[in-house]
Amino acid sequence: MKLNQEQARKEIQKLSQEIEEHNYRYYVLAQPTVADKEYDSLLEKLIKLEKEFPELKDINSPSQRVGTKVETAANTVTHKAKMYSLDNTYSIDELQEWRERVEKGLGQGSAEYVVELKIDGVSAALTYEQGYFVLGATRGDGLVGEDVTHALRTVRSIPLKLKGDETSWPRLLEVRGEIYMNHEEFAALNKERKANDEILFANPRNATSGSLKLLDSRITAQRKLHCFVHSFGRLEGGEGIRTQWEFFNKAKQYGFPVNATSRLCKSFKEVVDFCLEFQEKRGTVPYDIDGVVIKVNFLAQQQKLGATLKSPRWAVAYKFPAQQATTRILDILVQVGRTGVLTPVAELDPVGCGGVTISRSTLHNFDEVKRLGVKVGDRVLVERAGDVIPKIVKVVEVARGKPFSIPKKCPECGGGIMKENTEDVAYRCINPSCPKQLERRLVHFASRGAMDIEGLGEAAVVQLLAKRFVKDLADIYFLKREHFLKLELFKDKKAHNLIAAIAESKKQPLSRLLFALGVVNIGEKAASLVAQRFGTMENILKAKRADFEAIHEVGSAMAQSLTDFLGQASTKKLLQKFKKAGVNMREPKQQLISDKLVGKKFIFTGELSRLTRSQAGSFVKKLGGEVVSSVSKNTDFVVAGENPGSKYEKARSLGVKIIDEKQFEEMIHEK
Ligand SMILES: [Zn+2]
Structure with a gap:
């Protein structure tokens, strides 16, 4: 049945409300009431209707959650109310000193405080006019930030429209909060980037910051950022509030995510207890926290205390002590990945820290090296926070010697290096026959998630390349017993097993082959989606960029690199060789083997x-x-x-x- 405009308007309104309610239940309350599939089908319905009736599409529609691509870099935003930073205290004694200053300033012996976890994310200000989200900005230097509205719309816990009775909405509301990525999602993102041979994010905060700055917020949407709202900047109209605690309750009513661990403390002892409790529990929190924020509860008292140029006097941060050690940098190596990406790694004089010995630490990328200013011989502070991977925090003692510089040539092959301005600046060896890249590609090709060839690990690959038995990925399918017998530690049985494993791998489905080829940006999931959609390699080769992009969850960057890869003459030659070797190029139709787990x-x-x-x-x-x-x-x-x-x-x-x-x-x- 075709809807008329009025019916469509009503339907769009109904769907939008329903979807936002699910977002709220899922992302704010963590109590979803529908399956992901049902949610997706509601969203698809809405997108379809909005396509049919483009005049009814609203900037605050939940369809905006999937993101869009903007052409130009972010505009700056001048904060109407300054975004202060907090003073830090590093011990309970220092915290007590702050309390004394507060109580002296108030001219009374005690005060109520609100305590909350200090999330290590990116600060943002969210502005609502007449109840609708109109502007999202980063903190920047506190006076001027960047407009990241389009990226923040994809953060599903941020309401696009306030909840509750419209008549109670303030005319203008600006809330402040922290945008963050949790540990599990950060680990998955870096794992995927590693598998795709992309440079890694140093920590969840950097990953969040990078995700907010993307021009293509469809990628931001996939990154699954979260938000906690902690204070307000401006409030005009609506019901007033008297305390920080009332603000939290109000914010919850409006549908904002508020951290559930926050506490109202009637005495300062409760404040100290909270700080010590979470210092202990720090590792069990699923996102990075680096301390506790303590605020005077009554707004009138906050006003009385005022602020210094930099920070308010009525709030302070208590920073957790970190598990740290110092050691010396023995060397800074540059590793070459399978698509040529260069990653700096620090070799450390082995040192114990938080129960493990650290002898190596990735420096993630050259921006991080520059930011830290590290060089060989420097003494550095290393830190482990919670269960997070050890990292270099800063240089504590500078050695004499040359600063580290980004190599001008590939450290493995001496080939040229290209600087790539993607989300972060990546450097890549552009020599297509760089032996190190081929080595990494072969190891990836044979790995468990790819063609799964047992016995073809790094040791065998390095030898096959050194003896020039293999010059591309397909060559392994033409190897004979005598080739393997010439390798170190290979006897009859081992050679026999490996040859059998290589032959067996020819039967792998197309999705595995596609992933194993190691195309930039094409991870396991994307490979599987593409293989299922097209069924055969022949169809994939006929497909256009737009056909790839039409697949849900395949982004424009993936579609582009796949098109680039398939268009190369060397790829066509390689695929011919695979075909000649009898490698399977079909994807079996996914079918249910049984329905015993249906609905689980x-x-x-x-x-x-x-x-x-x-x-x-x-x-x-x-x-x-x-x-x-x-x-x-x-x-x-x-x-x-x-x-x-x-x-x-x-x-x-x-x-x-x-x-x-x-x-x-x-x-x-x-x-
Ligand atoms: Zn190279």
Whole structure:
């Protein structure tokens, strides 16, 4: 039935409301009431209607959550009310001194305080006019920030429209909050970037900041950023508020995410207890925190205390002590990835820190090297926070010697280097026959998530290349027994097994081959989506860029690099060789093997020892189940591997059934 405009308007309104309610339940309350699939179908319906009736499309429609591409870099925004930074205290004694200053300033012996976790993210100001989100800006220097509205619209916990009775909405409301990425999503993002041979983010804060600055907010949307609102900048009209605690309650009513651990303290002892409690529990919080923020509760008292040029007198941060050690940098190496990306790595004089010995630390990228100003011989401070990977915090003692400079040539092949201005500045070796790149590509090709060739690890690959038995990926399919017998530590049996494994890998589905080819930006998931959509390599070769982009979850960067890759003469030659070798180029249709897991929702956390995550996930899907990304009461099973993350804790607190890898295997294999 075709709707008329009035009917369409009503339908769009109804769908928008429904979708935003689900966003709120999922991202703010963490109590979803619909399956991801139902949510997606509501959103698709809305997008379709908005396409039919473009005049009815609203900038605050939930369809904006998926992001758009803007052409120009962010505009600057002058903050109408200055965004102060907080003074830090580093001990309970210093915190007590602050309290004395506050109480002296107020001329009274005690005050009420509000305490909240200090999230290590990116500060932002969100402005609402007549209840609608109109402007989102970064803090910048406190006076001027950047307009990142389009990116912030994709953050699903940020309401595009306030909740509750319209008549109670303020005319103007500017709230401040912290945008952040949680540990699990950060680890997954860096893992994917590593698999795609992209430069890594140094920490969740950098990843968040980078994601907000993207011109293509469709990528921001995939990064799953979160938000906690902690204060307000401006408030005009509506019901007034008298205290910070009232603000939290008001913010919750309006649909903002407010950190549930925040506490109203009637005495300063409670403040100190809170600080010490979370200093202890720091590692169990699923996102980076670096301390506690303490605020005087009454706004009238805040006003009385006022602010210095830099920071308010009525609020302070208590910073947690970190697990730190100092050591010397022995060397800074530059590693070459399979698409040529150069990654700096610091070799350290081994030192104990927080229970582990650290002898190496990735410097992530050259911007980070520059920011730290590190060079060989420097003494540096290394730190472990919670269960996070050790990192170099700063130089504590400068050595004499030349500063580190970005290599002008590839350290492996001496080839030229290109600077790439993507999200961050990446440097790449552009020599297509760089032996190191081929080595990394071959290791990737044979790896478990790719063609899964057991026995073709780094040691064998390095030798095959050194002996010039292999000059491209396809050459491994033409190797004979005598080739392997010429390698070190290869005897009859080992050669036989490897040849069998190589032959067996020819049967892998197209999705694996596509992933194994190591195309820039094409990870396991994208490869699988493309293979399922097109079915054969022949169809993929006929496809245009737009055909790739039409696949849900395949972004423009992925489509572009796939098109570039497929268009190269060397790719065509390589694929011909694979074909000649008898490598499978088809994707089997995904079908349900059984329906025994239909309707069951699974979450994986920690490292599995026998299956990769994607293998485990495809088992679940083939049996009719669903793999979801965040734990809720509606999750049926949490499969916990080694070192499970925060999802494990959350599942336990919600009473969700937790099983181990063995139980999971029994479940999928039982009749
Ligand atoms: Zn090179």
